[in-house]
Amino acid sequence: MRVSAQPASLYEQRAAQVTPPLRTCILPPIHHDRPTTNQVAIGEGRNELKQSHISIRDKDALYEQVLYQTTLRTICELYETDEIHAFDAVVFNGWVEYLDQATGQPGKSCIMSVYTGREEFLAINLSSVEPKACYRALKGVSAAKPATLTPVQPILRLTRETVDSSKPEILQGISRPK
Secondary structure, three states: OOOOOOOHHHHOOOOEEEEOOOOEEEOOOOOOOOOOEEEEEEOOOOOOEEEEEOOHHHHHHHHHHHHHHHHHHHHHHHHHHOOOOOOOEEEEEEEEEEEOOOOOOEEEEEEEEEEEEHHHHHOOOHHHOOHHHHHHHOOOEEOOOHHHOOOOOOOOOOOOOOOOOOOOEEEOOOOOOO
16 A cells, blocks of 8 residues: 655654654654635636635534544555564654634644554555444544534653653655555
């Protein structure tokens, strides 16, 4: 299986960190834009474009599916491209940056987090699963409705105690597909 094509924003400044004592790969934040445009039509005067937008409910449902699918696909690609078996487990912390609607200030929250071992994950037939059910079966945590951006506690977070910060190993092989 090849590395899948993803929006360019998913690959900006991305380097997964492997913690040697834990043999665990921890991913940095991934940012998702939430689409709202449903259709663009040419106006009557032919000099204007009219946009229609999807409903909030449909936008939230689409966003939720994108989050679960991207999480599973990213974990899958990490294991498939780790030819030297540099890690035995992956921690995916889904961080998002957003504009807080209550304060007008930028915010950042971890809205989903999952830990999975190599053997457990590679035994899953991803082509036949429902992404949210698979994520839950892996004991992933997220808000009931991820689109609300309700924060959850990351399963594992890098700290100075987690890894010897003077000698971190960085996987540089995770790159944007051509």
